[in-house]
Amino acid sequence: MKSRLLRNVLGSLLSFVLVMGIWQAIVVWGQVAPYIAPRPLDAFRAISGDWSTLWPLTLWTLRETVYGFLAGAVLGVVFGIVMHKIAMLQRVLYPILIVTQAIPIVALAAPLVLMLGFNLGPKIVIVAWIVFFPVTVNVLDGLTHVDGDLLTLARVLGARRWRTFLVIEVPAAIAPLFSGLKIGATYAVTGAIIGEMAASSGSSLALYQHNANANLNAAAVYGTTLIMTAIGISWFLLIVSLEFWATPWRRRVTARRRRIGGKHK
């Protein structure tokens, strides 16, 4: 187990080094001017050099991402369950769900600002808008594809609908739910940044990047991009960890031994 974890960490480190190497090679061999694209080290220096400004902005963006993600995830789970339980509602809502995702999020951002102002509101809505769809679809998919034999067995054994839902359907939907959450986690920070780009009062990571871009400070532009990426990756890894903890049956096919009355059973 430990060696597998080590291999995974090493693999990730190698990918990071590879990406930085390719970036460095392109900039150096292509003789790219520093105001067009900086060297990786300059981007990291831009972050450390202005960390006191960037840290509060990062926390703010993280807050938008987390709040929006949680709102979207809860909404997605509720929609998935309700649509599964009420077939008529599924027929009505499913096309609407697809339409919501076909609307360019950028077009949605401006009216949201007019309705909700410049603070957290529109950013949370945009992130939730992005996150709830994959969650809904995956939960619905998980609930729809429960093993029919298990459901029949539960009915034969006299399980009530609520009990069947909790014991059979919910566990079946957990793996697809995490797939939806992981997709949502990856895109959540993008939603927060789109919200910040649409309108910000005071400061935000997107605005910081916008100003750096206007001032031809490419190191700060790339540095901010690295921070945004780090937020997305961290959030994704957190969801993966949660999945690891919440779905032990995906790691082992046998049940754990439990001590009962001092004996192995």
Add this chain to the structure above:
Amino acid sequence: MSQRQIRRAVLALAIASSSIAVAGVAASAATPTNVRFVYDFPGPDFELTPLVVGIAEGIYQQAGLKVSLLFPPDTSTTSKMLTTGSADVGFITTSDMAVAVQAKAPLVSIANYSMSNNWGLFAKPGSKLTLANLKGKKIFSWGDTWTNAMLPFVLKKAGLKASDVTVVTASNDIPLLMSGKIDFTTSTSNYGIPGILEATKASPVSIVGAAAGVPNVPVWVYSVTRDYAKNHPATTRAFLAATLKATQWAIKNPAKAVADFVKKYPKSGYSSFYSTKGWGITVPLLTNAQGKFFTQTDAQWTLLANGMKSNGQLKSVPSASTYYTNAFIPQQ
């Protein structure tokens, strides 16, 4: 050599030289020099009128140029398009030019577009807009170098700190102003007045230029890379000469000039009213006190650079000649 032989030789020389001249003209008419012009905004608007007129009325063609108009993906990319060779001539703000020089981007301003500072604060008709009542207000900013350079001057004149107002940065100001989400917007008079006029059918309240405390420096310039200026001096000169002609034509024939613009960009998103009003307000800004177009001065660049240094946008103030050259401006 007999007289007859001399006459023949002269005639042959005349025929040969006229043939060369005709061939040269034909060649120049057949293969005009391409000039890729990149604007400062992702879409076209009335400030492009001289360029559009130059194309539509054949002024560039007569100068042996084929000018194509390009648009950057955002307001910060024009300088980069020039330095990466994606465009030849660019339209940028003087503050963009100043930060480009600081970033060691090899750009040089070859002519002023406008000659004075018409930037300021704007509010809905009937609003109370004075420097004394700015405290606690929400002020719109485009987040560009120009607004970032000018807003500190306004606050300084009003005796305020940056934290005394809320600066809102977004992609469009008029809907926010109309809905009351912001109190004031920042703009130049040629954009601010038509925009609010069109939305409200009444003239906006504004504080512009010296009244707003901003230095009187030109807002926009034409620029090229130093390499382009060095390697294509004739084209640069021809471009400015033709652009001057086109500008003067557009001033004399404003209705036709705007019609040319609307015809070229029917889906620009701006009404004919907006473009006509905007171009009308732009015209007086294009000449200096002596009635000259394009001419830049040391004083304008020094004043701007000192101002940008005082509000932290520039680390140092280089000599004015680092920013500009008047070498390609046609005689007026």
